[in-house]
Amino acid sequence: MTGTDSLMPPGTPSVLGAAPDVTEDAREYLAAGGYRGALGAAELLDRLDGLRGRGGAGYPAAAKLRAVRDAGPRPVVVANGEEGEPGSVKDRWLLRARPHLVLDGLARAAEITGAERGYVYLSDTTAGERVRRALAERTPRLPCEVVDTPHTYVAGEETAVVRRINGGPALPTAKPPRPYQQGVGGAPTLVANVETLARIALVAAHPERRHRTVRSTLVTLSGRGAEPLLVEVPYGCTLRTLARAQGTPEPAGALMGGLFGGLIGPGRLDLVLDPDTLAAAGTALGCGAIRFLAPDECPVSLASAALAHLTAESARQCGICVAGTGAVRDAVGALTDGTADTGLLTRLERWSASLPGRGACGLLDAAAGTAGSLLRAFPDLVRAHLGTPCPDCAAPADAGRLTVPVPHVARRTVPRPRSAPASR
The missing domain is CATH 1.20.1440.230 (NADH-ubiquinone oxidoreductase 51kDa subunit, iron-sulphur binding domain)
Incomplete structure (x- = not known):
């Protein structure tokens, strides 16, 4: 994979951070303003209106937070980093490269909901190592436990998350109740995607730039014959622009939203990246994974x-x-x-x-x-x-062609000198 990139306007707070190729440590995150902010829980919640969840369903984050807050005493918050979609890498990358940003967002979600404990749920071994190291670097305000799960397509579904944390298999359960009503240990539970939590932390740190933070997203772009790319883009960017950035300048269509947005033809490539616009066109942003069809691909x-x-x-x-x-x-x-x-x-x-x-x-x-x-x-x-x-269909269906590798994120082994400039 070629790595990470940003199409955001200069000066915009980014979930990619200043050095996407290196894991950010606690000192660097604190120097950039992390774990701080003047907003109280109620004011931060108000600033989150307009933020959609980034796990796939796109549910309003503020509404979900309010539902958990109002559902009963002693709620629980969960950072869901289990990516089942084969074409998505953003959540694993965030946990590997910017674990403190995710943990900060989880702590702020706990303050909003009144939660007294949290979990980070994942299947990626490297991500788990980075999160555990981040927790050891700085004692978190919120008692937090990392829960590992076997990687499957359905393991990140919110009721499967709760079931696994409760000691069962990572398999979905019938609804209702939903986790916000009765989740981990029977308590009201917020199951939030890690990118959603990262954006909550960015809004808390830079409330004056909340609009751009709320209206931008990570997307994983892939296609046959060109290297995949993890990129942060503002809503309003066209699919055609994203195809060119990824290296498929004249795609024959695209598979949208991981496996949830379905296929679109070449006549839809001027659609803009916006959840409502895409939904009105019969497709979906989903988890932000877009797989472009090469011109000669069936x-x-x-x-x-x-x-x-x-x-x-x-x-x-x-x-x-x-x-x-x-x-x-x-x-x-x-x-x-x-x-x-x-x-x-x-x-x-x-x-x-x-x-x-x-x-x-x-x-x-x-x-x-x-x-x-x-x-x-x-x-x-x-x-x-x-x-x-069909000659192009002659080979057996290969699910491997849908899989995207996580961009390499190195662990910094030589500490920066204390006089080094802030990383953002």
């Missing part, structure tokens, strides 16, 4: 790889999910080898409309959405696959 093949991954990652708790994801995978697989007929397309259209919302988590929704978006975005190309094998 979207049917990419959809087949995505569906193979989702089927393999099913928690296998819901019969409808096991049967539904498998059926959708097989149907798109028939398109790749030229054995599908128009009847199969009719069934695929029906499944894409009827399956969402029927599983305990969003995995089935992602599978149905991927198939439905393929039919909508590339109808002529899909029909061209009926009864005709």
Whole structure:
């Protein structure tokens, strides 16, 4: 991976920090104004209006904080750093490179909600080492425990997070209750994405620049034939601009939001990066992972790889999910080898409309959405696959083509002299 970059205006507080290639230590974070700020909990909460959660669903962060605060005594806060989406690396990068920024945001979320204990939930070994080191560098205001989990697609779903911290498997549970009502140890629980918490800390440190902090986001950009890129961008940037920055200047489309935003065609690349704009266009920002299609790449093949991954990652708790994801995978697989007929397309259209919302988590929704978006975005190309094998689809579906490596973040081994300038 080429690393990290920023498309933010100069002078804007950035979650990438001053040295994205090196883990920030406590001294550097404090020198840059971290763990401090003039805002009280109530005032900070007011300043967070407009901040969307960065975990995928995009739920308003302030509303979630208020719900936990008002749900009952002794709440719990959790930094959720478990990225199930294969095309996303932002959360693991934040925990590796800027653990103090995340811990600061977690402590501020605790102040807002009245929580007395916190957890950092993750599966990445390197991220866990960096977070534990950060906790040892500076005694946190909030008692905090790091909880490791096996890496799976569904392990970061909020009820799976709670279940794992409570000592069970990292598998989703039926809702209600939701974690804000009854979570870790039965207490009201905030499960917040680590980038969301990082932005809370930035707003606290730089309240005068809250608008830019709230209206910017990390995105993981990838595509065949060019190196992936983790970049911070302001809302309003076009998808075409992002494709050029990543190295796919003339993409044939994109797979949006990890595996939740579905496929879009080349005619949608002038859409701007904004949650509401993308939702109105029938797609989603999700976790901020965007996979661009190369000009000669077949979207049917990419959809087949995505569906193979989702089927393999099913928690296998819901019969409808096991049967539904498998059926959708097989149907798109028939398109790749030229054995599908128009009847199969009719069934695929029906499944894409009827399956969402029927599983305990969003995995089935992602599978149905991927198939439905393929039919909508590339109808002529899909029909061209009926009864005709596609050369680009000849290889077996490879979920590995969706996976993005985390940019290397070194641990500083030689301390900077005390007279060194602040890192930001």
